[in-house]
Amino acid sequence: MMAFESLAELVSMGSHGPYVWTAWGATLGFLLLSVILVRGESRGVRRTLRRRLRRDAAVASSPSEDQDEG
Amino acid sequence: MWAFFHKLGSPRWFYGIAARLSPWCWALALALILVGSVWGLAFAPADYQQGNSFRIIYVHVPAAFLAQSIFLALAASGFVFMVWKIKIADMAAAMMAPLGAAMTAIALLSGSVWGKPTWGTWWQWDARLTSMLILLFLYLGVMLIRRAFARPQSGAKAASVLAMVGVINIPIIKYSVEWWNTLHQPASFTITERPAMPVEMWMPLLIMVLGFYAFFAAFTLTRTRTEILRREGHKRWVKELFEERP
Amino acid sequence: MRAKRRNKMLLVLGLVALCAVAVGLTLYALRSNINLFFSPVQIAAGEAPVDRQLRAGGMVKEGSVHRDSDSLDVSFVVTDYVDDVEVRYSGILPDLFREGQGVVVVGELTGDGYIAADKVLAKHDENYMPPEVAEALEDAGYSPADYKQAGPGTSQ
Numbered sequence: 411m412m413a414f415e416s417l418a419e420l421v422s423m424g425s426h427g428p429y430v431w432t433a434w435g436a437t438l439g440f441l442l443l444s445v446i447l448v449r450g451e452s453r454g455v456r457r458t459l460r461r462r463l464r465r466d467a468a469v470a471s472s473p474s475e476d477q478d479e480g
Numbered sequence: 481m482w483a484f485f486h487k488l489g490s491p492r493w494f495y496g497i498a499a500r501l502s503p504w505c506w507a508l509a510l511a512l513i514l515v516g517s518v519w520g521l522a523f524a525p526a527d528y529q530q531g532n533s534f535r536i537i538y539v540h541v542p543a544a545f546l547a548q549s550i551f552l553a554l555a556a557s558g559f560v561f562m563v564w565k566i567k568i569a570d571m572a573a574a575m576m577a578p579l580g581a582a583m584t585a586i587a588l589l590s591g592s593v594w595g596k597p598t599w600g601t602w603w604q605w606d607a608r609l610t611s612m613l614i615l616l617f618l619y620l621g622v623m624l625i626r627r628a629f630a631r632p633q634s635g636a637k638a639a640s641v642l643a644m645v646g647v648i649n650i651p652i653i654k655y656s657v658e659w660w661n662t663l664h665q666p667a668s669f670t671i672t673e674r675p676a677m678p679v680e681m682w683m684p685l686l687i688m689v690l691g692f693y694a695f696f697a698a699f700t701l702t703r704t705r706t707e708i709l710r711r712e713g714h715k716r717w718v719k720e721l722f723e724e725r726p
Numbered sequence: 727m728r729a730k731r732r733n734k735m736l737l738v739l740g741l742v743a744l745c746a747v748a749v750g751l752t753l754y755a756l757r758s759n760i761n762l763f764f765s766p767v768q769i770a771a772g773e774a775p776v777d778r779q780l781r782a783g784g785m786v787k788e789g790s791v792h793r794d795s796d797s798l799d800v801s802f803v804v805t806d807y808v809d810d811v812e813v814r815y816s817g818i819l820p821d822l823f824r825e826g827q828g829v830v831v832v833g834e835l836t837g838d839g840y841i842a843a844d845k846v847l848a849k850h851d852e853n854y855m856p857p858e859v860a861e862a863l864e865d866a867g868y869s870p871a872d873y874k875q876a877g878p879g880t881s882q
Contacts, residue, residue, distance in 0.1 A: 413525055420522055423532035429597050430535050433590035434521065437539040440582055441513070441695065448699060452706045459713045463722055525856030529822055534854060599847045600820030604830075606762040610751060617748040621741060628737040630730075660761045661783060663830055668852040677854040 489566035491708045492717045498701040505698035512691030519684035527681075536594040538685055541669055542692035544587035547615060548650050550580030550696065554622060555647035558640030568704070570636045571711065573643065574626060575703035579696060581619035588612055599663055607656035608664035611649060618646040763830050770809040776835050782811060783830040783849065791825055804829060804841075812840040822848035 414420040423430045520538035527534035557573035560566050591609070592602045603609065622639050629635040657666045668676040669689075675682040712718055763783035764774040774780050782804060790803035801814045802825075813831050823829065828849030833841045855863075 412522055414522060423535070424526070426531060426533040426597055429533050429593045430521075432593045433536045433539055434517075436589055437543060437586050438513075438517065440586060444579065444582070444699065448702055448706075452702060455706050455709050459709055459718070460722060462713070463719060525858075527854045528857040528860035529824075529827075529850060530854075537854070598820070598822055598850060599830075600822075601845075601847050604762065604847070614748055614751060617744050617751075621744050621748070624737055624741050624744065628741060661765070662762050663847060663849055665850055665852045668854060676852045678856070678859055680856070681854055 489564070489568050491568060491571075491712050492715075494568050495705055495708050495721075498705050502698055502701040502705070505694050505701060509691055509694035509698050512687050512694055516684050516688035516691050520688060524681055524684050530598050533594060533597045536590050537668075538688050540587060540590040540594060541685060542688045543583045543590060544612070545689055546692050546696055547580055547584040547587050547612070548653060549693075550576055550583065551615060551618070551643070551647060551650055554580065554643040558643040561636065562640050562644075567711075568708075570640065571707040572700055572704045573639065574636070575707050576696070576700045577619060577623050577639075579699055581616060581623065583692075584612065584616040584619055588616065595663075601663075604663045606662040606664055607660045608653065608662050611653045611656050615649055615653060618642070618649060622646065765806045766804055766809040766811045767806055769811050769835065774835055776837060779832065779834055779844075780841075781830055781832050782813070782835075782841055783828070784811075786823070786825050786827055786829050788825045801840075804831065813843050813846075814840055815843040815846055817846070819846055820848040822850055824848075 421427060421431075516538065520535055524535065524538075526532045554573050554577060557569040560569040561573070588609075591612075595604075596602050622642050625642055626632075626635040626639040629638065656662060657664055669682060669685055675685075709718065763781035766782070766784050768774055769782060774782070784804040784806045787803040787805045787810060791800065792802070793800045797816065798818065799814070799816045800819065801812060803810045803812055805811075813833070815831070815833075823846060828851065830847040830849055831841055831843040832845040832847070833843035835841050
Protein backbone atom coordinates (compact mmCIF):
# COMPACT_ATOMS: atom_id res chain seq x y z
CA MET A 411 0.00 0.00 0.00
CA MET A 412 1.48 3.31 -1.10
CA ALA A 413 2.05 5.94 1.57
CA PHE A 414 0.99 8.65 -0.91
CA GLU A 415 -2.26 9.34 -2.73
CA SER A 416 -0.68 10.83 -5.84
CA LEU A 417 2.64 11.42 -7.57
CA ALA A 418 2.50 15.10 -6.66
CA GLU A 419 2.30 14.17 -2.98
CA LEU A 420 5.25 11.81 -3.36
CA VAL A 421 7.28 14.63 -4.92
CA SER A 422 6.31 17.23 -2.32
CA MET A 423 6.82 14.81 0.63
CA GLY A 424 4.47 16.94 2.74
CA SER A 425 6.70 20.05 2.46
CA HIS A 426 9.85 18.03 3.25
CA GLY A 427 10.51 17.37 -0.45
CA PRO A 428 13.66 19.50 -0.84
CA TYR A 429 15.32 17.82 2.16
CA VAL A 430 14.34 14.26 1.28
CA TRP A 431 15.19 14.55 -2.40
CA THR A 432 18.53 16.27 -1.73
CA ALA A 433 19.62 13.43 0.54
CA TRP A 434 18.35 10.71 -1.76
CA GLY A 435 19.56 12.40 -4.93
CA ALA A 436 23.08 12.85 -3.59
CA THR A 437 23.23 9.25 -2.38
CA LEU A 438 21.81 7.47 -5.42
CA GLY A 439 23.64 9.89 -7.72
CA PHE A 440 26.93 9.05 -6.06
CA LEU A 441 26.28 5.29 -6.29
CA LEU A 442 25.52 5.59 -10.00
CA LEU A 443 28.55 7.79 -10.64
CA SER A 444 30.85 5.42 -8.78
CA VAL A 445 29.64 2.46 -10.89
CA ILE A 446 30.48 4.43 -14.03
CA LEU A 447 33.91 5.45 -12.69
CA VAL A 448 34.76 1.89 -11.57
CA ARG A 449 33.88 0.50 -15.00
CA GLY A 450 35.84 3.22 -16.74
CA GLU A 451 38.86 2.60 -14.54
CA SER A 452 38.78 -1.13 -15.23
CA ARG A 453 38.47 -0.58 -18.99
CA GLY A 454 41.27 1.97 -19.02
CA VAL A 455 43.71 -0.29 -17.18
CA ARG A 456 42.85 -3.24 -19.41
CA ARG A 457 43.30 -1.15 -22.53
CA THR A 458 46.76 0.10 -21.55
CA LEU A 459 47.82 -3.38 -20.44
CA ARG A 460 46.64 -4.96 -23.69
CA ARG A 461 48.38 -2.28 -25.72
CA ARG A 462 51.61 -2.87 -23.82
CA LEU A 463 51.43 -6.64 -24.20
CA ARG A 464 50.80 -6.24 -27.94
CA ARG A 465 53.77 -3.90 -28.24
CA ASP A 466 55.98 -6.27 -26.27
CA ALA A 467 54.89 -9.13 -28.49
CA ALA A 468 55.59 -7.09 -31.61
CA VAL A 469 59.07 -6.19 -30.37
CA ALA A 470 59.80 -9.79 -29.46
CA SER A 471 58.65 -11.15 -32.82
CA SER A 472 59.92 -8.41 -35.12
CA PRO A 473 63.19 -10.18 -36.07
CA SER A 474 61.30 -13.31 -37.06
CA GLU A 475 58.89 -11.20 -39.13
CA ASP A 476 61.86 -9.78 -41.02
CA GLN A 477 62.97 -13.32 -41.79
CA ASP A 478 59.52 -14.25 -43.02
CA GLU A 479 59.51 -11.34 -45.37
CA GLY A 480 63.01 -11.91 -46.60
CA MET B 481 42.66 -22.72 7.15
CA TRP B 482 46.18 -21.32 7.06
CA ALA B 483 46.65 -22.56 3.52
CA PHE B 484 43.40 -20.87 2.54
CA PHE B 485 44.58 -17.63 4.09
CA HIS B 486 47.74 -17.62 2.02
CA LYS B 487 45.96 -18.73 -1.10
CA LEU B 488 43.59 -15.79 -0.67
CA GLY B 489 46.64 -13.60 -0.46
CA SER B 490 47.82 -14.67 -3.89
CA PRO B 491 46.80 -12.04 -6.45
CA ARG B 492 46.32 -14.66 -9.14
CA TRP B 493 43.89 -16.68 -7.05
CA PHE B 494 42.07 -13.59 -5.83
CA TYR B 495 41.75 -12.30 -9.40
CA GLY B 496 39.92 -15.47 -10.37
CA ILE B 497 37.65 -15.76 -7.37
CA ALA B 498 36.76 -12.06 -7.49
CA ALA B 499 35.83 -12.42 -11.15
CA ARG B 500 33.34 -15.11 -10.22
CA LEU B 501 31.94 -13.32 -7.17
CA SER B 502 31.67 -9.72 -8.32
CA PRO B 503 28.79 -10.07 -10.85
CA TRP B 504 26.67 -11.62 -8.11
CA CYS B 505 27.53 -8.82 -5.69
CA TRP B 506 26.68 -6.16 -8.28
CA ALA B 507 23.37 -7.84 -9.09
CA LEU B 508 22.51 -8.26 -5.42
CA ALA B 509 23.38 -4.62 -4.68
CA LEU B 510 21.26 -3.37 -7.59
CA ALA B 511 18.27 -5.51 -6.61
CA LEU B 512 18.40 -4.65 -2.90
CA ILE B 513 18.95 -0.93 -3.40
CA LEU B 514 16.19 -0.76 -6.02
CA VAL B 515 13.66 -2.58 -3.82
CA GLY B 516 14.75 -0.70 -0.69
CA SER B 517 14.52 2.69 -2.43
CA VAL B 518 11.04 2.20 -3.82
CA TRP B 519 9.87 0.73 -0.53
CA GLY B 520 11.47 3.40 1.60
CA LEU B 521 10.43 6.35 -0.56
CA ALA B 522 6.89 5.41 -1.52
CA PHE B 523 5.59 2.58 0.66
CA ALA B 524 7.03 2.89 4.15
CA PRO B 525 4.77 4.93 6.45
CA ALA B 526 5.71 8.46 7.49
CA ASP B 527 6.83 9.05 11.09
CA TYR B 528 4.24 10.29 13.58
CA GLN B 529 6.36 13.33 14.46
CA GLN B 530 8.76 13.94 11.61
CA GLY B 531 6.43 13.14 8.74
CA ASN B 532 8.19 12.35 5.47
CA SER B 533 11.60 13.75 6.39
CA PHE B 534 11.95 10.42 8.21
CA ARG B 535 12.57 8.81 4.80
CA ILE B 536 16.10 10.24 4.88
CA ILE B 537 16.89 7.45 7.35
CA TYR B 538 16.95 4.98 4.44
CA VAL B 539 20.07 6.58 2.97
CA HIS B 540 21.55 8.15 6.11
CA VAL B 541 21.86 5.01 8.24
CA PRO B 542 23.25 2.68 5.51
CA ALA B 543 25.83 5.33 4.54
CA ALA B 544 26.85 5.83 8.18
CA PHE B 545 27.14 2.05 8.69
CA LEU B 546 29.39 1.69 5.65
CA ALA B 547 31.46 4.73 6.61
CA GLN B 548 32.36 3.06 9.91
CA SER B 549 32.64 -0.52 8.60
CA ILE B 550 34.98 0.48 5.78
CA PHE B 551 37.30 2.20 8.25
CA LEU B 552 37.34 -0.98 10.37
CA ALA B 553 38.15 -2.89 7.17
CA LEU B 554 40.98 -0.43 6.42
CA ALA B 555 42.47 -1.00 9.86
CA ALA B 556 42.10 -4.79 9.57
CA SER B 557 43.67 -4.79 6.09
CA GLY B 558 46.47 -2.59 7.37
CA PHE B 559 47.12 -5.06 10.17
CA VAL B 560 47.13 -8.07 7.82
CA PHE B 561 49.42 -6.21 5.43
CA MET B 562 51.86 -5.15 8.14
CA VAL B 563 52.02 -8.53 9.90
CA TRP B 564 51.84 -11.02 7.02
CA LYS B 565 52.96 -8.79 4.14
CA ILE B 566 49.93 -9.86 2.14
CA LYS B 567 49.79 -7.48 -0.79
CA ILE B 568 46.14 -8.14 -1.60
CA ALA B 569 45.15 -6.66 1.75
CA ASP B 570 46.91 -3.43 0.88
CA MET B 571 45.46 -3.32 -2.62
CA ALA B 572 41.93 -3.79 -1.27
CA ALA B 573 42.50 -1.12 1.39
CA ALA B 574 43.73 1.38 -1.20
CA MET B 575 40.71 0.66 -3.37
CA MET B 576 38.00 0.83 -0.70
CA ALA B 577 39.16 4.01 1.06
CA PRO B 578 37.54 6.47 -1.39
CA LEU B 579 34.19 4.70 -0.97
CA GLY B 580 34.48 5.03 2.79
CA ALA B 581 35.25 8.73 2.48
CA ALA B 582 32.30 9.24 0.14
CA MET B 583 29.98 7.35 2.50
CA THR B 584 31.12 9.53 5.40
CA ALA B 585 30.41 12.63 3.33
CA ILE B 586 26.98 11.27 2.39
CA ALA B 587 26.17 10.46 6.02
CA LEU B 588 27.15 14.01 7.01
CA LEU B 589 25.23 15.62 4.14
CA SER B 590 22.06 13.55 4.56
CA GLY B 591 22.24 14.08 8.31
CA SER B 592 22.53 17.81 7.78
CA VAL B 593 19.48 18.06 5.51
CA TRP B 594 17.63 15.83 7.97
CA GLY B 595 18.68 17.96 10.92
CA LYS B 596 17.33 21.17 9.44
CA PRO B 597 13.63 20.18 9.39
CA THR B 598 13.75 18.05 12.57
CA TRP B 599 16.18 19.72 14.97
CA GLY B 600 16.04 23.17 13.42
CA THR B 601 19.75 23.35 12.56
CA TRP B 602 22.05 22.16 9.80
CA TRP B 603 24.94 21.56 12.13
CA GLN B 604 25.81 21.44 15.82
CA TRP B 605 29.22 20.69 17.31
CA ASP B 606 27.90 17.72 19.23
CA ALA B 607 30.05 14.67 19.87
CA ARG B 608 28.42 12.43 17.24
CA LEU B 609 28.54 14.99 14.44
CA THR B 610 32.07 16.12 15.26
CA SER B 611 33.49 12.58 15.54
CA MET B 612 31.91 11.78 12.16
CA LEU B 613 33.58 14.85 10.64
CA ILE B 614 36.88 13.68 12.11
CA LEU B 615 36.30 10.32 10.40
CA LEU B 616 36.09 12.15 7.06
CA PHE B 617 39.43 13.85 7.74
CA LEU B 618 40.95 10.50 8.75
CA TYR B 619 39.84 8.98 5.44
CA LEU B 620 41.34 11.89 3.50
CA GLY B 621 44.53 11.53 5.54
CA VAL B 622 44.80 7.79 4.82
CA MET B 623 44.24 8.40 1.11
CA LEU B 624 46.76 11.25 0.90
CA ILE B 625 49.52 9.76 3.02
CA ARG B 626 49.74 6.79 0.66
CA ARG B 627 50.75 9.14 -2.14
CA ALA B 628 53.09 11.26 -0.07
CA PHE B 629 56.05 8.89 -0.46
CA ALA B 630 58.30 8.26 -3.42
CA ARG B 631 58.23 4.51 -2.76
CA PRO B 632 54.73 2.99 -2.95
CA GLN B 633 55.77 0.48 -0.29
CA SER B 634 56.43 3.27 2.24
CA GLY B 635 53.11 4.91 1.38
CA ALA B 636 51.29 1.62 1.91
CA LYS B 637 52.90 1.18 5.32
CA ALA B 638 52.13 4.73 6.40
CA ALA B 639 48.49 4.38 5.29
CA SER B 640 48.19 1.09 7.21
CA VAL B 641 49.58 2.64 10.38
CA LEU B 642 47.33 5.69 10.12
CA ALA B 643 44.28 3.45 9.63
CA MET B 644 45.23 1.35 12.66
CA VAL B 645 45.71 4.46 14.80
CA GLY B 646 42.61 6.22 13.48
CA VAL B 647 40.35 3.26 14.20
CA ILE B 648 40.14 4.52 17.80
CA ASN B 649 37.64 7.04 16.44
CA ILE B 650 35.13 4.28 15.56
CA PRO B 651 34.11 3.35 19.13
CA ILE B 652 34.03 7.07 19.91
CA ILE B 653 31.49 7.57 17.11
CA LYS B 654 29.45 4.59 18.21
CA TYR B 655 29.27 5.45 21.90
CA SER B 656 29.31 9.25 21.60
CA VAL B 657 25.53 9.36 21.95
CA GLU B 658 25.71 7.33 25.17
CA TRP B 659 28.79 8.79 26.83
CA TRP B 660 27.89 12.44 26.37
CA ASN B 661 24.70 14.38 25.94
CA THR B 662 24.28 15.17 22.27
CA LEU B 663 21.67 16.57 19.94
CA HIS B 664 21.83 13.32 18.00
CA GLN B 665 19.54 10.64 19.42
CA PRO B 666 20.77 7.14 20.36
CA ALA B 667 20.82 4.39 17.74
CA SER B 668 17.46 3.17 16.43
CA PHE B 669 18.85 0.31 14.42
CA THR B 670 21.65 -1.98 15.61
CA ILE B 671 22.49 -5.62 14.98
CA THR B 672 22.15 -6.56 18.62
CA GLU B 673 18.84 -4.99 19.61
CA ARG B 674 15.27 -4.95 18.46
CA PRO B 675 14.82 -1.88 16.24
CA ALA B 676 13.02 1.09 17.81
CA MET B 677 10.45 1.10 15.04
CA PRO B 678 7.84 -1.28 13.63
CA VAL B 679 8.62 -3.84 10.94
CA GLU B 680 7.09 -1.84 8.06
CA MET B 681 9.66 0.84 8.81
CA TRP B 682 12.76 -1.23 9.54
CA MET B 683 12.35 -3.81 6.79
CA PRO B 684 13.19 -1.36 3.98
CA LEU B 685 16.03 -0.04 6.15
CA LEU B 686 17.45 -3.54 6.55
CA ILE B 687 17.19 -4.05 2.78
CA MET B 688 19.01 -0.79 2.11
CA VAL B 689 21.75 -1.63 4.64
CA LEU B 690 22.29 -5.05 3.03
CA GLY B 691 22.23 -3.44 -0.41
CA PHE B 692 24.93 -0.96 0.61
CA TYR B 693 27.11 -3.77 1.97
CA ALA B 694 26.65 -5.71 -1.28
CA PHE B 695 27.65 -2.55 -3.14
CA PHE B 696 30.76 -2.25 -0.98
CA ALA B 697 31.70 -5.88 -1.71
CA ALA B 698 31.13 -5.47 -5.46
CA PHE B 699 32.99 -2.15 -5.57
CA THR B 700 35.99 -3.54 -3.68
CA LEU B 701 36.19 -6.80 -5.64
CA THR B 702 36.03 -5.07 -9.01
CA ARG B 703 38.47 -2.31 -8.12
CA THR B 704 40.91 -4.75 -6.50
CA ARG B 705 40.96 -6.79 -9.73
CA THR B 706 41.79 -3.61 -11.62
CA GLU B 707 44.51 -2.80 -9.11
CA ILE B 708 45.99 -6.30 -9.52
CA LEU B 709 46.30 -5.69 -13.26
CA ARG B 710 47.83 -2.31 -12.58
CA ARG B 711 50.44 -3.60 -10.14
CA GLU B 712 51.08 -7.09 -11.55
CA GLY B 713 50.67 -6.36 -15.24
CA HIS B 714 54.23 -7.49 -15.91
CA LYS B 715 53.73 -10.93 -14.30
CA ARG B 716 53.67 -14.02 -16.42
CA TRP B 717 50.21 -15.19 -15.37
CA VAL B 718 48.68 -11.90 -16.42
CA LYS B 719 50.29 -12.15 -19.85
CA GLU B 720 49.06 -15.71 -20.24
CA LEU B 721 45.60 -14.68 -19.15
CA PHE B 722 45.44 -11.93 -21.75
CA GLU B 723 46.80 -14.20 -24.48
CA GLU B 724 44.07 -16.72 -23.78
CA ARG B 725 41.31 -14.10 -23.73
CA PRO B 726 42.50 -10.97 -25.45
CA MET C 727 61.91 15.60 -11.05
CA ARG C 728 61.38 19.05 -9.61
CA ALA C 729 57.63 18.90 -10.30
CA LYS C 730 57.53 15.55 -8.54
CA ARG C 731 59.22 16.96 -5.48
CA ARG C 732 56.88 19.94 -5.45
CA ASN C 733 53.86 17.62 -5.64
CA LYS C 734 55.25 15.63 -2.76
CA MET C 735 55.73 18.76 -0.73
CA LEU C 736 52.18 19.87 -1.47
CA LEU C 737 50.91 16.49 -0.36
CA VAL C 738 52.83 16.64 2.90
CA LEU C 739 51.60 20.18 3.49
CA GLY C 740 48.05 19.06 2.75
CA LEU C 741 48.45 16.24 5.25
CA VAL C 742 49.75 18.54 7.91
CA ALA C 743 46.87 20.93 7.27
CA LEU C 744 44.40 18.06 7.52
CA CYS C 745 45.88 16.84 10.79
CA ALA C 746 45.83 20.38 12.12
CA VAL C 747 42.16 20.73 11.19
CA ALA C 748 41.36 17.35 12.79
CA VAL C 749 43.15 18.27 16.00
CA GLY C 750 41.64 21.73 15.95
CA LEU C 751 38.15 20.31 15.60
CA THR C 752 38.78 17.88 18.43
CA LEU C 753 39.94 20.66 20.71
CA TYR C 754 37.04 22.83 19.63
CA ALA C 755 34.61 20.06 20.50
CA LEU C 756 36.40 19.51 23.81
CA ARG C 757 36.69 23.20 24.63
CA SER C 758 34.89 23.01 27.94
CA ASN C 759 33.75 19.45 27.88
CA ILE C 760 32.33 17.15 25.27
CA ASN C 761 28.75 17.45 26.44
CA LEU C 762 26.67 19.56 24.14
CA PHE C 763 24.50 21.11 26.83
CA PHE C 764 23.93 21.65 30.55
CA SER C 765 21.05 19.88 32.24
CA PRO C 766 18.73 21.74 34.63
CA VAL C 767 20.40 19.89 37.53
CA GLN C 768 23.78 21.32 36.54
CA ILE C 769 22.28 24.78 36.16
CA ALA C 770 20.59 24.55 39.57
CA ALA C 771 23.91 23.46 41.05
CA GLY C 772 25.52 26.58 39.61
CA GLU C 773 27.78 24.72 37.20
CA ALA C 774 26.62 26.77 34.24
CA PRO C 775 28.16 30.17 33.49
CA VAL C 776 25.95 33.24 33.94
CA ASP C 777 25.71 35.95 31.25
CA ARG C 778 27.68 33.91 28.77
CA GLN C 779 26.34 31.87 25.90
CA LEU C 780 25.47 28.34 26.90
CA ARG C 781 23.35 25.48 25.79
CA ALA C 782 20.81 23.82 28.03
CA GLY C 783 18.89 20.67 27.32
CA GLY C 784 16.10 18.57 28.74
CA MET C 785 12.42 17.90 28.29
CA VAL C 786 9.80 20.58 27.76
CA LYS C 787 7.63 20.31 30.86
CA GLU C 788 4.01 19.39 30.16
CA GLY C 789 1.68 22.37 30.45
CA SER C 790 4.52 24.87 30.81
CA VAL C 791 4.42 26.42 27.33
CA HIS C 792 2.96 29.93 27.29
CA ARG C 793 2.68 31.73 23.97
CA ASP C 794 2.13 35.46 23.83
CA SER C 795 -0.96 36.12 21.71
CA ASP C 796 0.39 39.26 19.96
CA SER C 797 4.01 38.32 19.34
CA LEU C 798 6.31 35.37 18.82
CA ASP C 799 7.31 35.48 22.47
CA VAL C 800 7.11 32.13 24.17
CA SER C 801 8.16 30.83 27.53
CA PHE C 802 8.45 27.27 28.72
CA VAL C 803 10.13 25.20 31.40
CA VAL C 804 12.91 22.73 30.61
CA THR C 805 13.12 19.87 33.07
CA ASP C 806 15.19 16.77 33.69
CA TYR C 807 12.55 15.59 36.18
CA VAL C 808 14.78 16.71 39.06
CA ASP C 809 15.28 20.41 38.48
CA ASP C 810 13.58 22.92 36.22
CA VAL C 811 14.80 25.96 34.38
CA GLU C 812 12.64 28.59 32.69
CA VAL C 813 13.34 29.58 29.09
CA ARG C 814 12.15 32.73 27.33
CA TYR C 815 12.39 32.92 23.58
CA SER C 816 11.13 35.03 20.75
CA GLY C 817 10.97 33.45 17.33
CA ILE C 818 9.75 30.52 15.34
CA LEU C 819 9.96 27.17 17.09
CA PRO C 820 10.99 24.03 15.17
CA ASP C 821 8.22 21.72 13.95
CA LEU C 822 9.14 19.07 16.45
CA PHE C 823 8.91 21.39 19.44
CA ARG C 824 6.28 19.87 21.68
CA GLU C 825 5.50 19.51 25.36
CA GLY C 826 7.07 16.36 26.72
CA GLN C 827 9.70 16.35 23.94
CA GLY C 828 13.45 16.88 24.20
CA VAL C 829 14.86 20.30 23.45
CA VAL C 830 18.23 22.08 23.36
CA VAL C 831 18.21 25.85 23.79
CA VAL C 832 21.09 28.19 22.99
CA GLY C 833 21.14 31.38 24.99
CA GLU C 834 22.31 33.15 28.11
CA LEU C 835 21.49 32.37 31.69
CA THR C 836 20.38 35.65 33.20
CA GLY C 837 20.91 36.74 36.77
CA ASP C 838 17.20 36.20 37.37
CA GLY C 839 17.61 32.49 36.78
CA TYR C 840 15.89 32.13 33.44
CA ILE C 841 17.51 31.48 30.08
CA ALA C 842 17.09 34.10 27.37
CA ALA C 843 17.26 31.86 24.31
CA ASP C 844 18.49 32.92 20.87
CA LYS C 845 17.78 29.55 19.36
CA VAL C 846 15.64 26.53 20.20
CA LEU C 847 16.53 23.14 18.73
CA ALA C 848 14.23 20.14 18.96
CA LYS C 849 15.73 16.87 20.10
CA HIS C 850 13.95 13.67 19.30
CA ASP C 851 14.27 10.16 20.63
CA GLU C 852 15.29 7.06 18.70
CA ASN C 853 11.73 5.76 18.30
CA TYR C 854 10.02 6.00 14.96
CA MET C 855 6.48 4.87 14.18
CA PRO C 856 3.59 5.56 11.85
CA PRO C 857 0.92 7.98 13.17
CA GLU C 858 -1.64 5.17 13.57
CA VAL C 859 0.71 3.19 15.79
CA ALA C 860 1.40 6.25 17.93
CA GLU C 861 -2.34 6.78 18.31
CA ALA C 862 -2.94 3.14 19.18
CA LEU C 863 -0.18 3.33 21.78
CA GLU C 864 -1.70 6.41 23.35
CA ASP C 865 -5.15 4.82 23.37
CA ALA C 866 -3.65 1.85 25.17
CA GLY C 867 -2.26 4.18 27.80
CA TYR C 868 1.37 4.17 26.69
CA SER C 869 3.42 7.12 25.62
CA PRO C 870 5.04 6.70 22.18
CA ALA C 871 8.38 7.00 23.95
CA ASP C 872 7.61 3.68 25.67
CA TYR C 873 7.46 1.93 22.31
CA LYS C 874 10.55 -0.17 22.88
CA GLN C 875 9.27 -1.39 26.22
CA ALA C 876 5.69 -1.78 25.03
CA GLY C 877 6.75 -4.71 22.92
CA PRO C 878 6.01 -6.05 19.46
CA GLY C 879 2.36 -6.80 20.20
CA THR C 880 1.52 -3.14 19.87
CA SER C 881 2.91 -2.75 16.38
CA GLN C 882 0.50 -3.37 13.58
